[in-house]
Amino acid sequence: MGSVVFDYDSAPERYRLGTAVARAHSTASLYAEVATRLVSLGARRILDVGCADGPLRSELLAGPLVVGLDAAAAMVCAHPAPAVRADAARLPFVDASFDAVTALNVLYHLADPRLALREARRVLRSGGTLLASAIARDDSPEFARFWRRPGTSFDAEEAPSLVGEVFGCVAVHRWDAPLVTLPDAAAVRDYLLGRQAPPDAAARAAEELRPPVQVTKRGALVIAAVTRA
Numbered sequence: 001m002g003s004v005v006f007d008y009d010s011a012p013e014r015y016r017l018g019t020a021v022a023r024a025h026s027t028a029s030l031y032a033e034v035a036t037r038l039v040s041l042g043a044r045r046i047l048d049v050g051c052a053d054g055p056l057r058s059e060l061l062a063g064p065l066v067v068g069l070d071a072a073a074a075m076v077c078a079h080p081a082p083a084v085r086a087d088a089a090r091l092p093f094v095d096a097s098f099d100a101v102t103a104l105n106v107l108y109h110l111a112d113p114r115l116a117l118r119e120a121r122r123v124l125r126s127g128g129t130l131l132a133s134a135i136a137r138d139d140s141p142e143f144a145r146f147w148r149r150p151g152t153s154f155d156a157e158e159a160p161s162l163v164g165e166v167f168g169c170v171a172v173h174r175w176d177a178p179l180v181t182l183p184d185a186a187a188v189r190d191y192l193l194g195r196q197a198p199p200d201a202a203a204r205a206a207e208e209l210r211p212p213v214q215v216t217k218r219g220a221l222v223i224a225a226v227t228r229a
């Protein structure tokens with residue numbers, strides 16, 4: 001499995017298009033769900049790995065400290081402070097410095113996500129929690145005849161066992177439901193472009209599918225706690 005193309009500095013508007021379409025037409029928010037879990041865990045110091053421009057931070061405006069970390073300069077600049085530019089596989093923090101680490105739709109960028117998972121475990125205090133999300137290989141099946149997302153190094157099918165290799169016991173929250181409704185051809189095109197589909201495939205889907213198009217979202221949130229002897 002490969003890792004997903006890193007275009008966040010060369011084409012930050014592609015990521016922003018994808019998040020804008022998802023936000024406008026989804027009935028559920030991963031960021032709101034993760035924020036609720038972080039609050040109920042009582043996390044006071046949170047590291048958001050692959051923070052982009054701060055979708056998680058904007059759900060946690062009051063309360064805990066959210067430190068953003070991203071490999072793309074364009075994203076670090078767009079995230080409210082504090083935010084640092086760094087690699088998920090080499091975190092610039094001392095051991096046991098966070099109550100929670102989030103890695104939402106980011107570990108599929110690493111050829112070996114276990115490097116980042118080990119780093120997340122290192123910077124978590126004993127009892128601290130990792131929350132990592134992953135997209136399923138058969139996500140958005142309505143577009144399969146136009147484009148299929150290539151398999152990655154951290155798809156929802158393998159994410160629990162990869163996290164389990166580093167953390168031991170994991171809990172998995174899966175979703176498989178029509179959570180997005182695209183109202184018109186432009187939204188269909190932009191949804192696919194936002195997911196790195198080739199422009200010709202996005203244009204064909206926009207032309208041939210009859211809106212509104214309901215999109216089945218499939219993925220998983222993997223949750224693991226640090227236990228140290």
Ligand SMILES: C[S@@+](CC[C@H](N)C(=O)[O-])C[C@H]1O[C@@H](n2cnc3c(N)ncnc32)[C@H](O)[C@@H]1O
Binds near residue numbers: 008019055071086103
């Ligand atoms: C698909 S976006 C997800 C952003 C955000 N977490 C979300 O769910 O919308 C992936 C983010 O991870 C960042 N990223 C990719 N590889 C990374 C790495 N090795 N270390 C840190 N950040 C990385 C990208 O720059 C981008 O901002």
